[in-house]
Amino acid sequence: MEERLALEPIHIIRWLGRSFLALxxxxxxxxxxxxxxxxxxxxxxxxxxKVVERIHFLGVKTTFVILLTGGFAGMVLGLQVFYxxxxxxxxxxxxxxxxxxxxxxxGPVFSALMITGRAGSALTAELGVMRISEQxxxxxxxxxNPMQYLVVPNFIAGLIVFPVLSWFxxxxxxxxxxxxxxxxxxxAHGTYFGEIHTYLSTQDVLDGxxxxxxxxxxxxxxxxxxxxxxxxxxxGVSRATTEAVVLSSVSILLxxxxxxxxxx
Amino acid sequence: xxxxxxxxxxxxxxxxxxxxxxxxREGEMLALIGKSGGGKSVLLRNMMxxxxxxxxxxxxxxxxxxxxxTSQRKSLKERFGVxxxxxxxxxxxxxxxxxxxxxxEKWKLPEEEIRERVMRELSMVGLEGSxxxxxxxxxxxxxxxxxxxxxxxxxxxxxxFDEPTTGLDPLTAKSIRxxxxxxxxxxxxxxxxxxxxAGGLFSIVDRVALLHDGKIAAxxxxxxxxxxxxxxxxxxxxxxxx
Numbered sequence: 001m002e003e004r005l006a007l008e009p010i011h012i013i014r015w016l017g018r019s020f021l022a023l024x025x026x027x028x029x030x031x032x033x034x035x036x037x038x039x040x041x042x043x044x045x046x047x048x049x050k051v052v053e054r055i056h057f058l059g060v061k062t063t064f065v066i067l068l069t070g071g072f073a074g075m076v077l078g079l080q081v082f083y084x085x086x087x088x089x090x091x092x093x094x095x096x097x098x099x100x101x102x103x104x105x106x107g108p109v110f111s112a113l114m115i116t117g118r119a120g121s122a123l124t125a126e127l128g129v130m131r132i133s134e135q136x137x138x139x140x141x142x143x144x145n146p147m148q149y150l151v152v153p154n155f156i157a158g159l160i161v162f163p164v165l166s167w168f169x170x171x172x173x174x175x176x177x178x179x180x181x182x183x184x185x186x187x188a189h190g191t192y193f194g195e196i197h198t199y200l201s202t203q204d205v206l207d208g209x210x211x212x213x214x215x216x217x218x219x220x221x222x223x224x225x226x227x228x229x230x231x232x233x234x235x236g237v238s239r240a241t242t243e244a245v246v247l248s249s250v251s252i253l254l255x256x257x258x259x260x261x262x263x264x
Numbered sequence: 265x266x267x268x269x270x271x272x273x274x275x276x277x278x279x280x281x282x283x284x285x286x287x288x289r290e291g292e293m294l295a296l297i298g299k300s301g302g303g304k305s306v307l308l309r310n311m312m313x314x315x316x317x318x319x320x321x322x323x324x325x326x327x328x329x330x331x332x333x334t335s336q337r338k339s340l341k342e343r344f345g346v347x348x349x350x351x352x353x354x355x356x357x358x359x360x361x362x363x364x365x366x367x368x369e370k371w372k373l374p375e376e377e378i379r380e381r382v383m384r385e386l387s388m389v390g391l392e393g394s395x396x397x398x399x400x401x402x403x404x405x406x407x408x409x410x411x412x413x414x415x416x417x418x419x420x421x422x423x424x425f426d427e428p429t430t431g432l433d434p435l436t437a438k439s440i441r442x443x444x445x446x447x448x449x450x451x452x453x454x455x456x457x458x459x460x461x462a463g464g465l466f467s468i469v470d471r472v473a474l475l476h477d478g479k480i481a482a483x484x485x486x487x488x489x490x491x492x493x494x495x496x497x498x499x500x501x502x503x504x505x506x
Contacts (some may be wrong), residue, residue, distance in 0.1 A: 134352035137314055142366045143341035149369070 015146050033147075037155050040148045050153035058119040058154065058209045058220075061159035063168065065114050073110055074176025079099055081177075082185050086121075091181075095192040096199035098177035099170075099192070103200060103208045107170040109256050112162060112215035114169075116248045120223040123154060124244040127227025128237035136228070151224045162216030170208070211259055218255060219248045225263035265290050266311060266422065268455065271320035273306055281305050282478030283320070293448050293455040294344065295465045295486075297500070298475035304458040305349075305426055307475065311456065313337060313381035314422055342370070345420035345448055345453070349381060349427040353399040359386070360395035361395070363413045372420060385413040387452075405436035409443065416447055423448075425457040429464065437461070441468055463504045466490070 044218050081097045127150060139146040174196070181187040223244040230240035271284040280303040288294050298304050309315040311322050313329045323451055327336055341358060346352075353362050363382045367373045371485040372379075389409040399407055408428060409433040415423055428444060429437035445468035448455055459465055466472065466486035474497055481496045489497055 072319065129355075132321075133350055133355075134348045135354055138346065138348060138352035140355075141346040142370055143338050143339055143344075144369055192395055219290060 001261050002196030010186075029229070030221070030225050033228070034221050036147055036220065037151050037224070040145070040152045041156060043148070045148070047149065047153055050149070051062060051156050054153045054157035054163055057219070058115065058123070058157050059165060062115050062118045062161075062165060064112055065118050066165045066168050068228060069110060069114055070107070070172035071176040073106060073169070073182045074098060074102065074173030077106070077173065078180035079185075080257040082181055082187070091187055092191050093195055093199075094177065094181045094187055095174075095194070096198040099174050099200050100204060102170045102173040102177075103204050105256070105260075107173060108162075108208050108211040108215060109252060110164045111166040111169040112212060112219060112252045113249055115162060115165060116219050116223070116239070116245055116252070120219050120248055121241050121245050123220070123225045124227035124230070124241045125237055127224060127228035128240045131228065131230050132232055133135075133240045147228075151228065154224055155220050157160075157218075158220035160216075163212040166208060166212035209264075211256060214255055214259065215252050218251050222248045222251060265323075265325060266456070267323040268307070269321045269323065271307065271310060271322065272318045273303070273310060273315070274318055279465065279478055281310070281317070281320075284475070284478070284480055286473060286480055286483070288454060288456060291452050292455055292471065293457065293469045293470040295457045295459060295472045296475060297459060297465075299500070300460050302393075302460075302475055303478055304475050308424055308426055308456065308458045312344065325475050341417060342418075343355060343421040345415035345418070345423040347408070347411050347423070347425045347428055349417045349430060350375070351399070351407040353410055353414070357398075358395065359391065359402070361456070362399070362410055363417055365414065366418050379408050381417060382413075386410075388447070389413045390439075402435075405432050405440065406476070408432065408436075408440050412440075412443060412447065412452050416451060419451060420453055422454045422456075423470060424451075427459055427461075428457060429459065429461055430456050437464060441465060461504070473480065476500070 030239075077098050078094065081092050082091060085091050085093055085097065127136075130150070136146045136150070139149055178192055182189050182192050226240040226244035226247070227237075230236050266286075266288040268284050268286045271279040271281050273430050279422065284307055286307075299413070300328050302485065311324075311329070312318050316330050316461070319354070321331070324340055327340055329337070329340065332340070352366065357365065360382055363385060364378045367378045367381065383392075383395070386392060389412055391406060391413070393408055394402060394406065394410075399410070401412070404498065412428075425444065429440050441464050444457070445453070448468070455469075457465060457469065469486060471484060472486050472489050474481045476482075482492060482494055484492075490501065492498065492501075
């Protein structure tokens with residue numbers, strides 16, 4: 001018993017060391033994976049048809065979810081902000097408050113989280129199944145670079161889909177806020193849109209665009225990596241999918257904070 | 265010619281290959297037999313370049329598979345055909361698209377020529393009329409046939425077969441063996457068949473190598489192995505041949 005207790009700190013240190021090394025190794029692998037993906041984006045063959053297919057897979061199939069969540073997010077935002085502004089007698093600023101919150105922050109973040117949940121998880125599972133059923137090895141043995149064939153089209157599609165769906169989210173969200181603020185709570189139509197026009201600048205739209213562009217790169221990078229190197233069996237794919245969604249979601253929020261703090 | 269030189273491979277401290285030395289001649293069909301979990305697939309994956317050995321080399325026509333340039337490896341792989349254990353068919357594509365895949369993606373042939381070659385190959389493996397089906401809609405034996413058609417569609421010089429008849433009923437397994445045999449006779453490729461179902465394959469291969477304890481325990485023509493008095497060979501073969 002005494003001997004076992006005496007060994008415990010060693011075990012803890014060993015476990016910590018092993019975990020740290022595994023973390024560093026995974027971080028290194030992910031870094032190399034990202035660099036290779038970016039490099040392969042600029043090397044032929046360019047598979048544009050595959051990019052269009054992936055835009056459909058990542059974007060078109062997610063549009064309905066984005067419109068739905070965007071609409072409700074705008075309505076909730078309209079409701080809450082209206083009551084807050086009324087306390088200061090500033091209800092007229094509901095339009096810009098909703099629009100700025102959506103365009104700069106909620107649109108890019110919420111849409112990225114929604115795409116991660118709907119399409120990112122599907123991407124990881126798809127690549128994971130391809131890994132365990134040797135389809136990725138089959139590509140390799142046909143002298144077709146699996147990263148160029150499978151990851152690069154998703155990466156390019158992600159860079160297109162995330163900003164576009166973020167804009168969809170913004171627009172539908174602003175109309176959701178309009179529905180609550182103007183149609184339900186009685187704010188003037190002209191006030192709502194007129195103030196948005198006054199306060200929302202091109203720079204705000206660009207800030208949101210840069211964010212969603214980064215989120216697109218981050219989500220596709222993480223989800224592709226987790227799927228590409230998933231463990232074996234159904235359990236391996238399921239674990240990879242969970243890890244991809246959790247890590248992507250945390251990374252979105254972390255990166256959002258970093259960009260918000262240091263860049264804008 | 266494929267040559268492995270003192271090949272070692274271990275996983276988490278467990279030594280799977282302990283110095284495999286093997287030479288496979290050009291145009292030869294070699295069966296690599298041994299117990300399940302004995303390292304046959306690991307050896308095959310090392311030969312194909314999908315796995316890196318801890319020590320030793322794999323040379324294909326003098327080119328070191330693991331220590332060559334990217335372009336050399338690419339040009340080697342262009343000469344490979346692989347029949348994976350589970351077929352490794354792309355499940356989002358039809359049978360036709362699966363077989364056409366290397367010709368479209370790698371060789372960029374005109375669509376007319378692709379259609380002609382794919383239909384010819386599908387007919388050779390007895391799958392006329394199944395070209396529009398998806399892998400999920402066909403049987404295990406049919407999937408192996410599609411995978412074989414895809415593996416040989418570009419007339420490879422070397423074909424690797426990973427457990428081609430595992431999990432199939434005896435009749436289907438026999439038909440797949442005959443198919444491999446006729447394809448080899450037609451295309452004259454160098455073939456490596458990994459299997460733990462030794463018996464049936466003896467009639468279609470030139471030589472058999474027995475992997476035991478991480479090394480090649482015996483190698484020779486099927487008849488030679490069948491008549492061998494080596495206790496390791498006997499133990500393995502008797503278990504199969506009764």
